[in-house]
Amino acid sequence: MKRISQLLHYNKNITQILLTTILITLAACQSDDSAELSPKKNITTFSILNVKGTIDTTNKTITIELPENTDISSLSPEISISDKASVSPKSGQAQDFTNPIIYTVTAEDKSTQKYTVNVSVKPSALSSEKKILEFSIMEVQGTISESNKTITLELPENTDITALSPKITISKKASITPVSGETIDFTNPMDYIVTAEDGTSQTYVITVTLEENKNIYMFTYNNKTYEVVKEAKTWEEASKFAIDRDGYLAEINNEAENNALFDEASKNAGIDTSNTSAPDGGGASYLWLGGNDIAEEGSWVWNGNNDGNATNFWKGKSATNGGTPIDNLYNNWGNEPDDYNSNQDGLALALTQWPLNSGHLGKASQWNDVNHTNKLYFIIEFDN
Ligand SMILES: [Ca+2]
Ligand SMILES: [Ca+2]
Ligand SMILES: [Ca+2]
Numbered sequence: 001m002k003r004i005s006q007l008l009h010y011n012k013n014i015t016q017i018l019l020t021t022i023l024i025t026l027a028a029c030q031s032d033d034s035a036e037l038s039p040k041k042n043i044t045t046f047s048i049l050n051v052k053g054t055i056d057t058t059n060k061t062i063t064i065e066l067p068e069n070t071d072i073s074s075l076s077p078e079i080s081i082s083d084k085a086s087v088s089p090k091s092g093q094a095q096d097f098t099n100p101i102i103y104t105v106t107a108e109d110k111s112t113q114k115y116t117v118n119v120s121v122k123p124s125a126l127s128s129e130k131k132i133l134e135f136s137i138m139e140v141q142g143t144i145s146e147s148n149k150t151i152t153l154e155l156p157e158n159t160d161i162t163a164l165s166p167k168i169t170i171s172k173k174a175s176i177t178p179v180s181g182e183t184i185d186f187t188n189p190m191d192y193i194v195t196a197e198d199g200t201s202q203t204y205v206i207t208v209t210l211e212e213n214k215n216i217y218m219f220t221y222n223n224k225t226y227e228v229v230k231e232a233k234t235w236e237e238a239s240k241f242a243i244d245r246d247g248y249l250a251e252i253n254n255e256a257e258n259n260a261l262f263d264e265a266s267k268n269a270g271i272d273t274s275n276t277s278a279p280d281g282g283g284a285s286y287l288w289l290g291g292n293d294i295a296e297e298g299s300w301v302w303n304g305n306n307d308g309n310a311t312n313f314w315k316g317k318s319a320t321n322g323g324t325p326i327d328n329l330y331n332n333w334g335n336e337p338d339d340y341n342s343n344q345d346g347l348a349l350a351l352t353q354w355p356l357n358s359g360h361l362g363k364a365s366q367w368n369d370v371n372h373t374n375k376l377y378f379i380i381e382f383d384n
Contacts, residue, residue, distance in 0.1 A: 040082035041107035043115050048077045048097075053117065062103075062117045068124040072097040075119070084108035129171030130196035132204050137166045142206065151192075151206045157213045161186050164208065173197035217269040221260040225382040226250060228269040228287070232276055232375035235346040238288045239306040242380040248304030249290035250381040251311075254330050258349075261379055262365040266351050273351050276377040280340060281370040282354030282361060288378035289367070291347030297339065298323075300347065304381065334362045337369035346372030349379070 046053040046062045053064040066072065079091035087105045095101055097119035105113045135142035135151045138159070142151040155161070168180035176194045184190055186208035195201040217228040225247075233241060235249075242249050252258045265271060265287055273285035290304025291313070298317065301310035316323035318335050325331055337344065348370050353359030362368055370376075 038082070038084045038108040039111055041085045041105040041111060041113040042082045043079060043087065043103065043105055044082065045080040046077055046103075046115075046117065048075050048119065053077075055115075060113060060115050062115055064117070064119050066119060066121050068122045070121050072119050072121060077117070079103070081105050082107065126196075126198035127171070127173045128196045128198045128200055130174045130194040130200060130202050131171045132168060132176070132192065132194060133171065134169035135166055135192075135204075135206065137164050137208065142166075144204075149202060149204045151204055153206070153208045154211050155208060157211045159210060161208055161210065166206070168192070170194055171196065217264070219264045219268065221257065221264070224384060226261065226264070227380040227382075228265050228271070228377065229380060230269070230271055230275070230377050232377060233288075234375060235288050235292060235294075235372035236306065238376070238378040239290070239304060242378070243305050245380060245382075247380040247382040249288055249306075250379040251290040251302040251304050252330065252332070252349075255332070258330075258332050258365065262349060262351075265349070265379065266364065271351065271377060276351070276375075278348065278368075278370040278374040278376060280344065280374070281348065281350070281368050283356040284354035284362075284368075285351040286348030286368065286370060286374075286376050287351065288376050289347045289349050290381070291367075292345050292372060293337070293339075293369070294345045294372060297345070300337070332365070332367050334366040336362060336367060339369060341371075343371050344369040346370055346374070348374075348376060 043055060043062065046055060048064055049066060049070070051064055051066055053062040055062050073096045074094045075097055076092050076094045079087055081087050082105070085105050085107050087103055089095060089103065100116050100118045103115045103117055105115065131146070132144060132151065135144065137153055137155060140153055140155055142153040144151050162185045163183050164186055165181050165183045168176055170176050171194070174194050174196050176192055178184055178192065186206070189205050189207045192204045192206055193201050194204065215230040217230070219226055227247070229241065239249050250261060252261065276287065277283055277285045290302050291300055292303060293300045295301070298315060299312060300314035301312050303310035312326045313329035314323060314325055314331055317337055317339060318333060320335070323337070346369065348368055350362055350364050350366050350368055353363045354361050354368065
């Protein structure tokens with residue numbers, strides 16, 4: 001009997017142990033079920049155009065700065081999140097990031113976490129470019145030396161250098177003073193200042209020169225400068241041309257000067273005599289000198305700068321017809337002047353005899369009065 005009761009007691013203990021085991025196991029099973037659903041809901045990486053965002057895990061914000069000039073109105077981020085979580089909007093889905101966007105991560109256990117994503121664009125740096133890229137005047141391109149910061153231009157010889165309007169191209173976002181198109185006096189080299197967007201500046205020096213006139217033959221005699229101008233002009237036009245060059249039509253004061261000018265003009269100046277002939281001077285070739293009797297017939301004056309302030313050197317027609325020098329001043333008229341057809345008022349130095357075929361009226365190096373509206377080459381004299 002005692003053995004039976006012992007056995008029963010034993011059985012009761014086993015039953016208790018079994019029950020306890022089952023309960024524990026059940027409880028354990030229950031707690032294992034809830035542990036399987038993950039609460040994790042982090043964004044672990046967030047990048048746009050390969051630029052990684054900075055994730056603030058405390059404030060749940062993400063900031064990204066994209067390269068300057070990036071269009072942020074439609075960008076597709078690459079997003080990594082916690083295992084078993086999901087994110088909305090999805091990774092790879094294009095968004096307009098003009099304003100902050102909220103991304104919601106949902107954990108496996110359905111709990112959620114919001115992240116605010118702020119995208120900004122790097123401000124474009126201020127340009128330091130300050131170059132003159134092109135500089136032209138009247139379609140002539142200047143030669144730019146970037147190392148010396150100089151620009152040189154050579155313009156046609158008759159250009160008025162005192163009022164020119166350059167066309168200028170400069171670096172983007174830069175400015176220039178004086179501005180393109182402004183009328184400038186280039187008599188002296190001119191400073192142009194280019195200022196970059198960032199405020200730095202540099203100065204270019206522009207030098208404008210005029211082409212040499214290939215029609216001018218220059219020589220010196222007795223320490224004075226002369227020019228033979230191989231452009232056919234009336235006496236007045238020739239005088240104006242001489243004045244514009246700060247000279248005057250040559251005034252011959254003695255035989256040596258006459259010989260020197262004739263020699264240079266006939267031997268060295270390269271004149272094609274057929275281009276400077278006077279029909280009313282026997283068809284011969286001539287060069288204008290500074291004398292005329294325009295103001296008063298028969299009153300010959302040296303007035304090479306045509307200012308009316310003249311030196312009277314001859315009165316009347318040829319010597320054989322009663323003409324006389326004034327104050328013993330030099331002349332080389334020969335048989336002239338004759339005021340042929342009553343309209344010969346300009347003094348010309350003959351390069352050939354006249355008339356051209358016979359020469360019975362005059363010879364090369366002598367003077368003749370011819371119509372002052374003839375178009376002839378001329379000689380300029382300069383006071384040094
Ligand atoms: Ca002289
Ligand atoms: Ca005359
Ligand atoms: Ca004559």
